[in-house]
Amino acid sequence: MAHYAFLDSNNIVTEVIVGKHEGEGGIDWEQHYGEFRGQTCKRTSYHGNIRKNYAGIGYTYDAERDAFIPPKPFASWVLNETSCVWEAPTPMPIEAGKLYRWDEPTTSWVYVTNV
Numbered sequence: 001m002a003h004y005a006f007l008d009s010n011n012i013v014t015e016v017i018v019g020k021h022e023g024e025g026g027i028d029w030e031q032h033y034g035e036f037r038g039q040t041c042k043r044t045s046y047h048g049n050i051r052k053n054y055a056g057i058g059y060t061y062d063a064e065r066d067a068f069i070p071p072k073p074f075a076s077w078v079l080n081e082t083s084c085v086w087e088a089p090t091p092m093p094i095e096a097g098k099l100y101r102w103d104e105p106t107t108s109w110v111y112v113t114n115v
Contacts, residue, residue, distance in 0.1 A: 004033050005055035005068065007040040013059045013068065016044065044068060052084040074104045 002021045005013045020029045022043055034041035044055035052067035053059070059068045067084040077086040092100050092109050100109040 002029065003044045003046070003054070004030065005042050005044050005059075005061070006033075006037060007042065007061050011040070011061040011063070013055045013057055013061065014039070015057065016055050042068075074102060076104060076107045 001018050004017050004019045006015045006017070008014050017033070019033060020027070022029055030041050030043055040061075042055070042061055043050055044053075045051070046054050048054065051061070052065070053070065055061070055068040056070065058071050060071075061067075062069055062084070065081075065084055069079065069084050070086065072079075072086050074086075074088075076089050078089060079085075080087050088102055088109070089107060090109070092102075099112040101112050102108075103110045
């Protein structure tokens, strides 16, 4: 079983479906599904071995990187060019038993006291 993402005219993922494995039956399923729906269709993978990230609704397909990029969570976060995942400008602290959340106004991690 394979997964395919349908894109709108801005390369935003509108839907992800389960479909046939690429090449099964000698058919290019990306092309087949795309033509059938009248939308661009791109294969995606849970394992991240196709187009960097598994496509989700609202993700953007970047043709230059051949990658699905999730929506940017905060204005200050930067795109990791290798993984195509957004990252905070400073790494989250790692302390046993403590949880943190990103605080965009201060662009810093804040310890969560009420869990």
